[in-house]
Amino acid sequence: MITETADAQALAAQLATAARAAAGRLASATSADKDHALGLLADQLVREQERILTANALDLEAAEAAGTSGALLDRLRLTPERIAAMAEGVRQVVALPDPVGVIEGMARRPNGLLVGRMRIPLGVICIIYESRPNVTIDAGALCVKSGNAPILKGGREAFHTNGVLVEMMREALAAAGLPADAVQAVATSDRAVMTELIRRDGEVDLVIPRGGEGLIRYVTQNATVPVIQHYKGVCHVFVDESADVTMAADIAFNAKVQRPGVCNAMETLLVHRAVAPRLIPELFTRYKAAGVELRGDARVRALWPEAVAATEEDWSAEYLDLILAVRLVDDFGTAVEHIRKYGSGHTDAIVTNDYQASQRFIAEVGSSCVVVNASTRFNDGFELGLGAEIGISTSRLHAYGPMGLQELTTKKFVVMGSGQVRK
């Protein structure tokens, strides 16, 4: 445990300096070398799974002794199947195109200069996350593929597991002739080193906190390094007057029930009053059978008396559970206003057969993902075609929505001349 500020500063400086040097080398590594390192990693994960499972057993034991609950224990637990899935994830990253070095929009200026923008890595990325150890491998692989050097700070519950996983990444990098320091872990569970790292702007290029709202607020308040934020997903489905009722019921059911604990699950259903009498009895019967607790306004409860009365807090709640807030709206404008007021800018969907309503919804709702006639659950890097994702941003700078390999890069201008000078 690091308790002295001086020690935390020294460790942060050491991590940042090593990461910077490694990032410099990794930035000009070929795709072939990066892919080779990741291929070695995928092999090693499976071949040396006992090493991982032994470390994981230590973490599980400590967590059980500390009285950790069943769901959290399950998130922490690795099995041969889960390790195989991690390795398969790495192979999928290998198969993705490398964004680094791509030059976009190269064109000649009137004075003959050839100007384009080349994708380059961001540099050093500090990733702070909780619990699930697969994030270590997912995030590490995406960073290496895109030429970035991550400094990983996982949760203390997964300390031993993450330690072995980072060791394996470093071994694979070294075996491929790349700098091992391209992936580093903060080798303490103390928050002090993280707090130092996120204030080293100029050395650390980005911090991605993945976890609860408290962690993200702490990082935003204390960082001088840019932060990718993902506060919460208060996602809406609005069933418009003209909606196909069967389609609306299928989408609203899927958006709530298919995986309620994730950020792109629906939390509030808005129903146009004209369609409510046809939609609600059928849909709510299905919800009830699936164990969904329904919280509605007065008009919803008139149609479905079992519903609990929704309070003001329900409209901005991220339940991440089988609970749904439902409101009847008189018109399209009220639905959009509701989404703007209570939404989190994550994912919002409309179900409609009206052309103008679909166009207006796309234009007027500014969330990171705006959906017509499909489930909110599609806001995901894989589903939207990015190949993979390192997280979802709900702040508008740099990336908005899922971040894939391309969002882990920036673009520099490349100018090729033949002696041009400014007049």
Added chain:
Amino acid sequence: MITETADAQALAAQLATAARAAAGRLASATSADKDHALGLLADQLVREQERILTANALDLEAAEAAGTSGALLDRLRLTPERIAAMAEGVRQVVALPDPVGVIEGMARRPNGLLVGRMRIPLGVICIIYESRPNVTIDAGALCVKSGNAPILKGGREAFHTNGVLVEMMREALAAAGLPADAVQAVATSDRAVMTELIRRDGEVDLVIPRGGEGLIRYVTQNATVPVIQHYKGVCHVFVDESADVTMAADIAFNAKVQRPGVCNAMETLLVHRAVAPRLIPELFTRYKAAGVELRGDARVRALWPEAVAATEEDWSAEYLDLILAVRLVDDFGTAVEHIRKYGSGHTDAIVTNDYQASQRFIAEVGSSCVVVNASTRFNDGFELGLGAEIGISTSRLHAYGPMGLQELTTKKFVVMGSGQVRK
């Protein structure tokens, strides 16, 4: 003067709330309406120039009474010619394509979903700047065109001038049927309101500080809102062994002398030792005639004894003046190392006739603009084809290099389905 924290908080809250509401309306305004407002503004600037000049006279009088120096007074002074140039700048922004609403990369996913990314405004942008009043109009016009609502905080020297310019923008917006609050000024010269604004993340989407390093550090240290940084431009020209000596001399002369007070002017010249005896006498004779003070290492001074001995500080100095640091290097690698160690990631150029050197320079130098055989002075939004610029970013997140209209937007995912749900 606002001295109470509570007052500053109240004013910041009022500005942010009004800006947010206006940004919501401006985001879905048509290009025609936005261009109409900007056209009215351009007309009004010229037609009502007396109103501007009267306010400007007040600022000039106060500045003179405070003993402000000639160069700063000149930056502050408006004339009919300068007002006409501001109006012309606004017309140029009108002529640029509106980035908002453009959908990029729309393609169908295997499940039939149509997925693309639509450009949308960032939202509310706080711009903090010093001295020159034309920034008020330039920045205001770029923000309105890209659908963003700026909160402008100019220098106290230009308080009255900026006040009238913002009034005119608000009048033009209202006359075009757009919300006047789409452009607001912080109506106090006190820093307290700005400090409150840059901590209102969730309401303010971006802060762009344009000014000295002190201002930028202050904002970076205190903001929770994302910051576009532009610390300084320590730009290099490296004259490689194979360079055409005449071209190298022309580029090095232009990069230093054409406009020494700007961020893309060269501050350090690196010369390959093999070319130095041919380049230095001719080039330095021209520099001397132009009044450039030369500071060199021992080998430079052996070739040009008049040069002052350069110290370690010179290698990272941003002179913004007719002073140049010069170093002889033994090889390409040393030049790149020097740029990585002392550069600011702004603009770096190589002069070379060697194919491999040009390719390596582009690959290995990570600055926001990497130039082969042309002057560093081309790193500018107009010169690189962006049409206009609101500033240059030397941090890698969101934008790297000049920021034009496109960099004032973000992209949201648009998903159009026919009832798809997640399996």
